[in-house]
Amino acid sequence: MDGTTLRASLATCTDYLDALPPDAWAADVPFMKQTVSGTVLHIAQCLLWYSVDLSAGPPELPTVELQVKTDVPPADALRTLTTAARLLAAAVDAATPDARGWHPAGLADASGFAAMGCDELLVHTGDIGTALGVPFQPPDALAAATLHRLFPWAPEVEPWPGLLWANDRMDLPDRPRPGRGWVWHCAPLSEWDGQVPVWAG
Numbered sequence: 001m002d003g004t005t006l007r008a009s010l011a012t013c014t015d016y017l018d019a020l021p022p023d024a025w026a027a028d029v030p031f032m033k034q035t036v037s038g039t040v041l042h043i044a045q046c047l048l049w050y051s052v053d054l055s056a057g058p059p060e061l062p063t064v065e066l067q068v069k070t071d072v073p074p075a076d077a078l079r080t081l082t083t084a085a086r087l088l089a090a091a092v093d094a095a096t097p098d099a100r101g102w103h104p105a106g107l108a109d110a111s112g113f114a115a116m117g118c119d120e121l122l123v124h125t126g127d128i129g130t131a132l133g134v135p136f137q138p139p140d141a142l143a144a145a146t147l148h149r150l151f152p153w154a155p156e157v158e159p160w161p162g163l164l165w166a167n168d169r170m171d172l173p174d175r176p177r178p179g180r181g182w183v184w185h186c187a188p189l190s191e192w193d194g195q196v197p198v199w200a201g
Contacts, residue, residue, distance in 0.1 A: 003089030
């Protein structure tokens, strides 16, 4: 996964968000315990952090504090999201093959950061769709790429339900959701040990 995949996920999500009526942005998203606007800005803040973490290298960088304002109009929230995603895409595309960055789930490479960015975009936009009763359905190719990069242990199912399951959003037939211990594999796939990790943070 790379900046192209990230930009495609951004376009899919912003097309959906841009079509929402203005009053929808103040609606609650129960899973996130935030409004639609707050959820969009949460995604943006995550993507900004990922761009910093990838650029900073393996040690955690304790000197930077990133805080996105939350009380903004929908148009500014969308601009913030777009800017953050473009910055992460640029950082991913500029990274060398051996570049690694700190993340609580592990030392991610550029493809791991791209995939985490896509996961934030797609799954949280899905949270918004669930809250509003206006379903969000990303292209199978984007959901599949994100699922297979971050959750190599996921069962062979339809990509979007599989990605929602892996992120603890839904059950699958004969397979309960992972629970609060779910976690990404954001390090290179070659380093996956074949076990299903459990979040230790």
